[in-house]
Amino acid sequence: MTTKTVADLSVAAGYSVKEHAAGHSASQEHEDHGHAAAISRTVDGFWLYIMTDCILFATVFTGFAVMSHRYAGGPTGKELFDLPYLFGETMFLLVSSVTYGFVVLAMNRMNKGGVVGWLMVTFLLGLGFISMEVNEFYHMVAAGNGPDRSGFLTGFFTLVGTHGAHVTLGLVWMATMIFMVMKKGLTPQNQSRLIRLSMFWHFLDVVWIGVFTIVYLRGVM
Amino acid sequence: MHNEAVHIPGISHASLKGYIVGFIVSIVLTVIPFALVIYGRGAISADWIYGGLALAAVAQIVGQLHYFLHLDRSSDQTWNVQAILLTGLIVGIMVCGSLWIMTVLHSRMM
Numbered sequence: 001m002t003t004k005t006v007a008d009l010s011v012a013a014g015y016s017v018k019e020h021a022a023g024h025s026a027s028q029e030h031e032d033h034g035h036a037a038a039i040s041r042t043v044d045g046f047w048l049y050i051m052t053d054c055i056l057f058a059t060v061f062t063g064f065a066v067m068s069h070r071y072a073g074g075p076t077g078k079e080l081f082d083l084p085y086l087f088g089e090t091m092f093l094l095v096s097s098v099t100y101g102f103v104v105l106a107m108n109r110m111n112k113g114g115v116v117g118w119l120m121v122t123f124l125l126g127l128g129f130i131s132m133e134v135n136e137f138y139h140m141v142a143a144g145n146g147p148d149r150s151g152f153l154t155g156f157f158t159l160v161g162t163h164g165a166h167v168t169l170g171l172v173w174m175a176t177m178i179f180m181v182m183k184k185g186l187t188p189q190n191q192s193r194l195i196r197l198s199m200f201w202h203f204l205d206v207v208w209i210g211v212f213t214i215v216y217l218r219g220v221m
Numbered sequence: 222m223h224n225e226a227v228h229i230p231g232i233s234h235a236s237l238k239g240y241i242v243g244f245i246v247s248i249v250l251t252v253i254p255f256a257l258v259i260y261g262r263g264a265i266s267a268d269w270i271y272g273g274l275a276l277a278a279v280a281q282i283v284g285q286l287h288y289f290l291h292l293d294r295s296s297d298q299t300w301n302v303q304a305i306l307l308t309g310l311i312v313g314i315m316v317c318g319s320l321w322i323m324t325v326l327h328s329r330m331m
């Protein structure tokens with residue numbers, strides 16, 4: 001039952017629903033098909049949400065690009081950005097994306113302890129990333145270089161802040177999942193949530209590639 | 222209640238090797254652009270650096286979509302790939318269109 005092929009599943013997705021509708025007795029096998037099919041649909045739907053989020057980020061990226069040279073006499077990226085610091089921040093997020101991969105691997109083996117442990121590691125790495133970002137924002141605002149200083153800084157805080165807000169929400173979601181998995185175990189529902197959180201988390205790391213390239217690296221050139 | 226691993230296309234085929242390879246690819250494609258800017262600034266022409274940055278970013282995005290988000294050309298992923306291609310088209314029109322308009326506007330206002 002646990003070694004179903006992908007082809008099996010895609011057929012089963014439409015199939016088991018039909019069989020239930022036709023009033024056949026729901027054997028254990030059909031129920032498993034039902035779970036997998038329902039989760040597969042939820043995951044497809046969540047992928048569409050991620051695509052709309054892509055469009056949101058594209059608009060904020062465009063806003064930043066248009067504003068990227070409107071310094072209004074204020075500081076430029078060259079004066080503001082610290083690349084070694086940013087490299088450390090980037091590593092926190094990249095490694096957290098990989099450790100979330102280990103959550104998925106532990107989940108596939110139904111290893112509850114492994115799932116909780118790697119979720120905690122991922123959470124701490126994500127917290128490290130967001131702490132470094134908040135620290136950077138704090139020092140910029142304290143020095144008078146907040147979003148109100150220039151068009152460039154408005155674009156900067158909007159784009160990097162939107163990404164940071166996503167990461168923060170991801171951390172809230174992750175903390176919730178740690179408790180839910182500890183309390184209820186790896187139920188099909190919790191597996192579905194863990195899979196969707198994995199897509200969300202990896203997606204945020206993909207967006208960050210755009211942020212560090214376009215905002216920071218291009219900014220100090 | 223007895224729970225079993227739910228079989229989801231892409232996710233169930235995730236392997237340790239895939240994540241490790243994805244990690245190494247990402248590290249390399251992060252170190253290269255940082256090094257290009259930190260050590261190459263002033264030494265290499267800016268156009269080459271911008272080109273290198275763009276290439277490394279696109280390569281890393283494709284790499285992470287493949288190794289972390291398990292996007293590939295297999296039949297069960299067709300739907301996801303179509304969605305991301307349509308999104309790419311919308312994003313492309315929006316970003317290029319906006320930048321075009323704003324650049325022309327800027328030059329006419331000068």
